[in-house]
Amino acid sequence: MGAPDGPIKPLGERRPGGLSHRAMRTTIIALADEAATARFARALAAEAVAGDVIALSGGLGAGKTALARAFVRARAGDPALVVPSPTFTLVQVYELAGGPVWHVDAYRLADADEAVELGLDEAFATAVVLIEWPEHVAGLIPQSALRLALADGPDPDARRLTATAPPLWEQRLDRVLAACDG
Numbered sequence: 001m002g003a004p005d006g007p008i009k010p011l012g013e014r015r016p017g018g019l020s021h022r023a024m025r026t027t028i029i030a031l032a033d034e035a036a037t038a039r040f041a042r043a044l045a046a047e048a049v050a051g052d053v054i055a056l057s058g059g060l061g062a063g064k065t066a067l068a069r070a071f072v073r074a075r076a077g078d079p080a081l082v083v084p085s086p087t088f089t090l091v092q093v094y095e096l097a098g099g100p101v102w103h104v105d106a107y108r109l110a111d112a113d114e115a116v117e118l119g120l121d122e123a124f125a126t127a128v129v130l131i132e133w134p135e136h137v138a139g140l141i142p143q144s145a146l147r148l149a150l151a152d153g154p155d156p157d158a159r160r161l162t163a164t165a166p167p168l169w170e171q172r173l174d175r176v177l178a179a180c181d182g
Helices: 034-047 064-076 112-117 120-126 134-140 167-181
Strands: 008-014 025-031 053-057 091-094 101-105 128-132 146-152 159-165
Touching: 025 034, 025 167, 034 064, 034 159, 034 167, 053 064, 053 134, 064 091, 064 101, 064 128, 064 146, 101 120, 112 120, 112 134, 120 128, 120 134, 128 134, 159 167
Parallel strands: 053 128, 053 146, 101 128
Antiparallel strands: 008 025, 025 159, 091 101, 146 159
């Protein structure tokens, strides 16, 4: 088991060469344990604004819900807030002082039309939206979304996070990483 305050280490960055100014930057980050994931989520929550979409991908047990839970608690300013997984409800909406946060689990959605019926397209404009399993509604995810892919790390509690940041997110992601180091 990792240390309670395990490190968050950027492992590298790359940009696709020869593409337009819209090329996205990819940063690979080592999260030593769930505490590091929560620190990353808290720093991310401080940077997010209404209209942001954060797409969380990864296999079962990769840490998507843990990251989303820590994010919502940070936005609410309540570390004890009950933040259930939206696996069966599909959407949990949190009306918070800083604006609404939608936590969406798209795993059981058959297509993007079902997401539209839930009002997801409207939420993209008015709320911060955390969406697990975004590949199930890929056609709806805006190009401006921050894409976070979680995978198992070298230790049982460790995770490897691959952040794909469009230009809108590049400086904010830098601030997130700086806040995690501080």
